[in-house]
Amino acid sequence: MKSLIATLAVLALNPAQAAPIAMEDQSQLKVPAMQAAPQFTPPAEDQLPDNAFGKMVREGHALFVDTRRLMPEAVGNGLNCSNCHLDQGRLAFSAPLWGAYPMYPAYRKKNDKVNTFAERIQGCFQFSMNGTPPAADSPQMTALSVYAYWLSTQAPIGVETPGRGYPEVPQPKGGYDFARGQQVYREHCAICHGDQGEGQQVAGEYVMPPLWGKDSYNWGAGMHRINTAASFIKYNMPLGRPGSLTDQQAWDVAAWVNRHERPQDPRLVEGSVEKTRVKFHANDGVNLYGQTVDGVVIGQGM
Template structure:
C-alpha cells in the first residue's frame, strides 16, 4: 500500500469565518449537538437484540445490522475502501455522541446544504456510500438501503420524531483560540493513535479485512466525506477516541490530531469539477467547516487525491 509523503509540518491557523455556525435553516442534518453532562443518564436507550421479533421484519433488521458492521464484505459493489459503517458510528450504531442511528433516523427528511436539497434517510445513506465509503450509492429501493433503513428505524423505536436528542451526533468541540498545530497533532497521533491505526495511518488488517480502520490513504474516506472536516473529526475524536477512552484528549489535542490526520491525502472528492481542485474547493469546500482541501501546506497542495 502506498501513501503520499508530505513536507515538514508547520503551524496552520484557520480563520474563524471558515467555521461559521450553521443554523437550522442552513442545514437541518448538521445541527450542533450538545453532549450530556458527565454522569447524566438521559440518553435515549435503543431496543436490545432480544426484543427483536422473529418474523419478516426482524429478519430484515438483522440483515441491516449485518450490513452495518460488515459493509465492505457484504456490499462490495458499493464500497470502494476498507471501511464499514460501524467505524464512524460505534457500538453497532448505538453509542451516544458517535452519530448513533437512533438519533439520525427521526431527523429525516431534512434539508442538507451539501447537495442543496431535502434528503430522505435513504438518500442520506447513499451519500455515506459515495463519500465515507468512497464507493457508489446503492439504489434507494434496493436491498442494501432497505435493510439499513430497517435497522436504523428499529434502533429508533420510541425515539422522539424530529427532536434533537442528546448524543445524536458528534458534539461540537470549539476551535481553540490559537487554531491548530499540525506538528503537535503528529505527536498526539504517535502517542495515542498509531498503536491502532498504524504509523502511516494504514490501519490494521487480519488477512484481507481491516480490524482497525485506515485514516488516510487509498482505503480511507474520500475528500467529500464529512470526516474530512477538521471540526467534525475533532468532535468524533474527543468523544470517542482513543477507543474506550473518550474525553481523555482536551480540545486542543483533538483539533491538532484531527488536522494532522486530515492533512494527508485520501481518495479524491467524487464531485471534482473539470479536474480542478480550485473549482471544487470554491463550490464544495470553502464554506464546509474547517478543512484543508485545496489549501497549500508547507508547499504541498492538499486534495490531489490518491492516484
C-alpha cells in the same frame, strides 16, 4: 478492546463464520461522565420479534457492521458503517442511528435539497465509503433503513435527541498545530491505526480502519472537516478512553490526520481542485482541501 479486535480478526480470517453477526455488547465504550446527560436507549436484541421484520433488522445490522465484505460492489475503501457510528450505531455522541433516522426527511446544505433517509445513507456510501451508492429501493438499502428504524423505536420524531451526532468542540484560541497533532497521533492513535494511518489488516480484511490513503474516506466525506473529526475524536477516541484528550489535542490530531491525502472528492469540478474548493469546500467548516501546506496543495487525491 482486546475482545473486539479478536472478534474482528476471527471474522476476517474465516468469513464463513461471519453470518449471523452477534450484536455484541460494547458497553465499555462510554461517553465522558461530564457529558452523560439522559439519552435515548435503543431496544435490545432480545426485543426483536421472530418474524420477517426481525430477520430484516438482523440483515441490516450485518450490513452495517460488515459493510465492506457484504457489499463490495458499493464500498470503495476499507471502511464499514460502524467505523464512524460506534457500538453498531447505538453509541451516544457517535452519530447513533437512533438520533439520525427520526430527523429525516431534512434539507441538507451539502447537496442543496431535501434528503430522505435513504439518500442520506447513499451519501455515506459515496463519500465516507468512497463507493457507489446502492439504489434507494435495493434490498440492502431497505435492510439498512429498517435497522435504523428499529434502533429508533419510540424515539421522538423531528427532535434533537441528546447524544445525537458528534457534539461540537470549539476551535481552540490558538488554532491547531500539525507538529503537536503528529505527537498526539504517535502516542494515542498509531497503536491501532498504524504509523502511517494505514489501519490494521488480518488476512486482507481491516480490523482497524485506515485514516488516510487510498482505503480511507474521500475528500467529500464529512470527516475531512477538521472540526468534525475533532468532535468525533474528542468524544469517541482513543477506543475505550473517550474524553481523555483535551480539546486542543483533539483539534491538533484531527488536523494531522486530515493533512494527508486520500481519495479525490467525487464532485471534482472540471478536474480542478481549486474550482472544487470554491464550490464545495470554501464554506464547509474547517478543512484543508485546496490549501497549500508545506508547499504542497492538499486535495489532489490518490
